[in-house]
Amino acid sequence: MHLKHLVLNGYKTFANKTSFAFSEGITAVIGPNGSGKSNIADSIRWALGEQQFSLLRGKKTDDMIFAGSSRRARASMAEVLLTFDNSDGFFPVEFTEIAIGRRAYRDGSNEYLLNGNRVRLRDITDLLGHTGLAERTYTVIGQGLVDAALTQRPEERRALFEEAA
Amino acid sequence: MHLKHLVLNGYKTFANKTSFAFSEGITAVIGPNGSGKSNIADSIRWALGEQQFSLLRGKKTDDMIFAGSSRRARASMAEVLLTFDNSDGFFPVEFTEIAIGRRAYRDGSNEYLLNGNRVRLRDITDLLGHTGLAERTYTVIGQGLVDAALTQRPEERRALFEEAA
Amino acid sequence: MQATFKQTFEAIATAFQSTFKILFGGGMARLTLTNADDIDEAGIDIHAQPPGKRPQGLALLSGGERSLTAGALLFAILRVKPTPFCVMDEVDAALDEANVARFRSMLETLSEQTQFIVITHNRRTVEAANTIYGISMGADGASTALSLRLDEVEMKQQ
Amino acid sequence: MQATFKQTFEAIATAFQSTFKILFGGGMARLTLTNADDIDEAGIDIHAQPPGKRPQGLALLSGGERSLTAGALLFAILRVKPTPFCVMDEVDAALDEANVARFRSMLETLSEQTQFIVITHNRRTVEAANTIYGISMGADGASTALSLRLDEVEMKQQ
Ligand SMILES: Nc1ncnc2c1ncn2[C@@H]1O[C@H](COP(=O)(O)OP(=O)(O)OP(=O)(O)O)[C@@H](O)[C@H]1O
Numbered sequence A, B: 001m002h003l004k005h006l007v008l009n010g011y012k013t014f015a016n017k018t019s020f021a022f023s024e025g026i027t028a029v030i031g032p033n034g035s036g037k038s039n040i041a042d043s044i045r046w047a048l049g050e051q052q053f054s055l056l057r058g059k060k061t062d063d064m065i066f067a068g069s070s071r072r073a074r075a076s077m078a079e080v081l082l083t084f085d086n087s088d089g090f091f092p093v094e095f096t097e098i099a100i101g102r103r104a105y106r107d108g109s110n111e112y113l114l115n116g117n118r119v120r121l122r123d124i125t126d127l128l129g130h131t132g133l134a135e136r137t138y139t140v141i142g143q144g145l146v147d148a149a150l151t152q153r154p155e156e157r158r159a160l161f162e163e164a165a
Numbered sequence C, D: 001m002q003a004t005f006k007q008t009f010e011a012i013a014t015a016f017q018s019t020f021k022i023l024f025g026g027g028m029a030r031l032t033l034t035n036a037d038d039i040d041e042a043g044i045d046i047h048a049q050p051p052g053k054r055p056q057g058l059a060l061l062s063g064g065e066r067s068l069t070a071g072a073l074l075f076a077i078l079r080v081k082p083t084p085f086c087v088m089d090e091v092d093a094a095l096d097e098a099n100v101a102r103f104r105s106m107l108e109t110l111s112e113q114t115q116f117i118v119i120t121h122n123r124r125t126v127e128a129a130n131t132i133y134g135i136s137m138g139a140d141g142a143s144t145a146l147s148l149r150l151d152e153v154e155m156k157q158q
């Protein structure tokens, strides 16, 4: 069970449709300050259903959509698609491939997609279950947050273990 | 008006009396993780009168004194001495050299020294006046805190400007 | 089957003692419950003692020691409860050469069961990767991504 | 003589527009009072727009952009109200090569009026120093300090 592809289109600085193919093992992402690396991490968190904008370095849905620049008009929507290989049946569903998607529009609305079908956020969260991806407390470690677990109070830290359990 | 020397004795990991001579211009401090670099920054902040332990990465006076190791006994006291060149009269006092010192003991007591004489913390703070060193909001930038000014609320950020004013 | 919180906690605590020692090349660390009698409400304490040092509070740890301790905890969780993938954004930023080498080595071991997406400025970490993406900002404000080979990567050494 | 808060604020705000542009090699930034009618209570807002980007909230800035913006503010304060010395603990940690070079250059300019003590892992920053201290941890748990020449410094390039 692993991540095969990530496609961003209109998400933050990814105004152009951009695809990533992930190998099993380690994928490194490099580049200068402000180039868009952390935006990729945000896109994965967002596609997995994140609702807390403070964890997406934004304030509202509008911040997720390419705002334009001095040389380019803004986008009308943001779209992220995560495709998983499920041939080992890790996700308890029929498909050997699972595509989790999310779209957002300027009016603030969000859509959630599972293998091309519109579903509720709830369906995505249920599917992710206790894989560590539902709450993402230890699966998407944000920039500057590696030692968040050390700064937390003991009671707050528990959430990390509850998601793993 | 500049900093000439820094002497640490028993302060955190500086169990041995250690002296630093600072050139005008830029002094770089390098070394591996956990070697004691940030402890030097803490010692300067502490000698300038810091009372807030959270800004010294400790909880109480005892944390400032060398705790010993598997191969060495702990120290009974911590001492830091900062010596300034005052030949341009930057500090409005008679002396061409100003030594600000602080000592702490296992019983939790602290002593403040000015050119070898015991003084009150208040005397140190008055001397430092509006040099930026009294509150240290922009003169000792701690590790991981460079963008603290961006995280603060607008009202909190004001303190930075009030010290400079 | 879903393990109880207690079973999971104990397994992670055991793994943590090991991952800490490996990443620090020595020293010791433990996880404890704040209240062993009230498992449903208890918080989790971290005790970390880098090699050659006396046990002291987490507050006194250095920047690099904090990153490495947090890394040890993360790796302990992943060893007990592997997740399909894990994204790490510059978690190696504060580590010196020796610590980056041990961190990378554990990353490589765990990558056999968990896929890692690592954003980094550190060449040593990049050398461990099977796939490398170079991200750039275009003049029109749009990001572009390019798949790179290691010999095409122009990073400074650290 | 002690300038009023308003005078100091305006001088720093002017300096900040300049330091930001220099550190970012372009773009623009401003400081504004949250309430121009109540100067005694007003907070201070920071607006930062890196080159080629639309004005957006501080929240959306990258790690390196945040460090550099904070650096621009610090340098603006030091230009208006130089302090005898300033200690900076790894403030360049998140900066890429191009930004470190501009940061170092402004550090050198300001060091004519303010003494800097810079804790860093970055060789480019170390190259700007007049004095270098190498700190090590002994087997007995005690730190030692050694004055070094640049050619004795064994750091990786970044
Ligand atoms: N909706 C949006 N539209 C346009 N630009 C955006 C949007 N959201 C964020 N940005 C821009 O993205 C940039 C930040 O990108 P990101 O955080 O991915 O950089 P990074 O590559 O991680 O850099 P660093 O190495 O400094 O951490 C900021 O300049 C910000 O203005």
Ligand SMILES: Nc1ncnc2c1ncn2[C@@H]1O[C@H](COP(=O)(O)OP(=O)(O)OP(=O)(O)O)[C@@H](O)[C@H]1O
Pocket: B011, B012, B013, B031, B032, B033, B034, B035, B036, B037, B038, B039, B040, B062, B063, B064, B065, B066, B067, B068, B143, C050, C053, C056, C060, C061, C062, C063, C064, C065, C094
């Ligand atoms: N009172 C004390 N007695 C003994 N050791 C102490 C004391 N206070 C702090 N330490 C030790 O000092 C170490 C941290 O040192 P410091 O923060 O200066 O490291 P550093 O060189 O800045 O490292 P990094 O590059 O990781 O930031 C910790 O290992 C801590 O246990």
Ligand SMILES: [Mg+2]
Pocket: A037, A038, A039, A143, C089, D062, D063, D064
């Ligand atoms: Mg980033």
Ligand SMILES: [Mg+2]
Pocket: B037, B038, B039, B143, C062, C063, C064
């Ligand atoms: Mg440090």
